[in-house]
Amino acid sequence: MKKITYIIAGLFFMVGSLNAAAFNNGLSNQECTVEYNLYKGDIQAKNFTEARKRLDNLMENCPTLSVNIYKYGYKIAEDMLAKGEREEAVRLYSKIMDTRIIHFPKDLGKVFDSLVNFLKKSGYTHEELFQHLDRAYKEDPSAMSAKNIYLYFEMVMLRNKDIDVQLILDTYDNINDALDEKAGRYQTRLSKLIAKEDGGATLSSKDAKSKRIAEGTLKNIGIVKAGLEQRIEELMTCERLVPLYRRDFAANMSNGQWLKRAVSRMFNKECTEDPLYEELAKAYAEADPSSDAYIFLSGILEKKGKKDEALEMRKKAIELEIDPVRKARHLLTIARDMAKKGQKSSARKYANQALASNPSYGKAYLLIASLYASSANSCGTNEFSKRMVYVAALNKAQRAAAVDPSIASTASKYIKNYKSNIPSKQMAFADGIKEGDPFKIGCWIGENVKVKLK
Template sequence: MKTKVILFLSGVVLGTGALQAQANQECATTAALAYSDAKAKNYDAAWTRIQTLREECPSYHIATYQYGERILKDRLDNAPDAEKESVAQELIKLYKERLQHFPAKTDAGDVNADIAQLMFDVKLGSTEEQYEAFDKAFEADPNSLNAKSLYTYFYLLVELQDSGKKDLQEVFDKYDVVIAKLEEQENETAESLASLIEKQEAGEELSSKDKARLNAYEKNLVAYSAVKGSINAKLGQRADCTNLIPLYSKDFEAKNGDTEWLKRVNSRLSAKDCTEDPLFVKVSEALHKLEPSASSAYSLGQLAEANGNQSKALEYYNQAAELQKDPSARASIYYKIANQYKDKGQFGQARNMYRKAISSKPSFGRAYLQISNMIAQSANNCGNTAFEKRAVYWKAAEYAERAARVDPSISSTANETASAYRGRAPQRSDIFQNDMQGKTINIGCWIGESIRVPNL
């Protein structure tokens, strides 16, 4: 009897194994045909098989979902408006299935971000639901939202605030977070671009991959600049002193012992130059008393500057820069200090501060442009001969060109400046008459750099 039972169970196991093998073979055959059709852009035939794979072999291969996404995106692009919603819903379902069956090979943050952007683009759900989708993606992984999605995220919040469903403080808080994330991405891109520019300027031939990266970095910087401008425009008059002063004044007595609240208010009032209102003085003093910081030191610097005490203002600004942990904010402080030195004609000290600003924020094109202008202003004082003095303009042009490349928002002005300075530099006839082609000129005075004369 036992022998019969064992033989029966063995038959069941073997039969199950055979059925499983057959199922696997059918999945493999269906997948091969589906993927082949998809590669050939025979999307209708491929989609029928993709559907079969999703139902019967959902964990067979991630390519099922990759090709499915390609097919549905094509359908979405070509669908009439009346059908876009149903195609988008199917694409969202596909995204979720991929995350379910291939979690190790799927970035959840990216999936949530794709779903959020899709909902907005196709107008799925209410404004609240669209915003919640972006908020879910951002809170889970801030890096999941690209420049376009970050703008959409903020845009939806402002729309909700305009309709009375979000308060103004939340808009300000989210603005700070979104701008900080954009500037972080912008700085990383500018830093990568700077290393490639340095290779070019050193005469090194870039590989095809490096050229592609350089092109991508420059395009991305243009995108970041445009998105930041759009976000600032969307914030509009909501962030002016007329709105800020009453908003924060009503909470001051209750929150003047809250360091984090004081920091946010101080930063916002300072950024919008609401420094003449008594509230700014009260906030700055309360903050500095509770926790001397970059923010409080900077505010006290502004107060000292407003009272005409420039030396005290510089002292506070330097302290603020040293205490500031946020690179973008630190760069702005160094830039302000540099401008003060520049206005006093102390170009060497000014350049040191502009360089510190650039070190903190590699995409700070305005700092490069200021150095360019100081060098140009010093042309008559930093050369021994007429040729050397005019050669200083080549160095000024280099800095202006660098400004244009790292900061697309000022590229037009920077390129015009570079062109003007190159026009003042020695021309071909000057180089030939002075026999200077290919030679290196060491520029004296505070500049202390060299320039290589172009070959004819």
């Protein structure tokens, strides 16, 4: 019996020696796969000590087998940190990340963002984190977590508030552009899924999951954008912007991106009365004759009373834009301009065109809701019919919240306001009307709704 035991032990020793030799000289694909599966099993069993040995082996001999080698490796570093091995944990995490970047140089914004989260747990100060936050930002701001975007932006503001306001504005714009691009992708996905449901189809489990992810992502983007806007609000005044852009205009007359951002910000902050706005818009159109530029020029033509030319410019902008999400934004810009002029019916028309281009564009629904609510007194003949206009507004606001989670917080304020103004049960009872009855709202709205009561 002892002889057999010695033989088995000898075989294991030989296999172990052969494996050790194989590790030192590189592993075959099959050996890498076996080692990886054992490594994965150790991670799942939380046998991190043994997993650490296999991790070193895999990174040295099988570095391109799977990105999960590195993702699982982070768990080992997390375990070491939990056990109080701070310095060793940070060294291991950094080694894993550096090796991963060499062999899997993708999603680096997310990779650096995860490093920041790990270093936070390790007790790093904000100043020590800044360089890593900056790496994540420069790779892909949209991949950063909300907390890290806020932290990075706050640090940029603190460092540059008194010396380089333009850098702060550029950082803000870069983050927003990245978030807008990401939101556009998820809005397109969500629109298709909502269209399926509206058509009576039941979403598959895969589609239902995709819808939840899109809704969650859009909601988070909305929170981030709102938070950043609050932080930069003190810098976004005409008194600050006009001299800043006047100073840098000559150096950026052919810089399409700079001009677009300058014109957009002055438009959004209603600095359009300053002569600089028109100069910037014209320079933007020359530097980058795009749909965005034509939209801004159309507003200037409109202001000068050249309504026909302005309309043609808008049509040109919309025809030029092929991306449905961007086209919807242009159409909503026109709708808002019409709304400011009191042209409510035209504003609704363009808002509906925006929705035809991007069905999950909640801001278009909110504009229509506000147009309806502002017409309550003029579109009703008595107290009940006037309050029913708020029901129509409420329907649009609720639709906005349903299709566009990125504006959930804003939509909820509209909804709360409109709900407080719909007819009461006592008012309906006096007129012999029940909840759910059909009701036609008159004047320019001309919409059929069902009675809702509070």
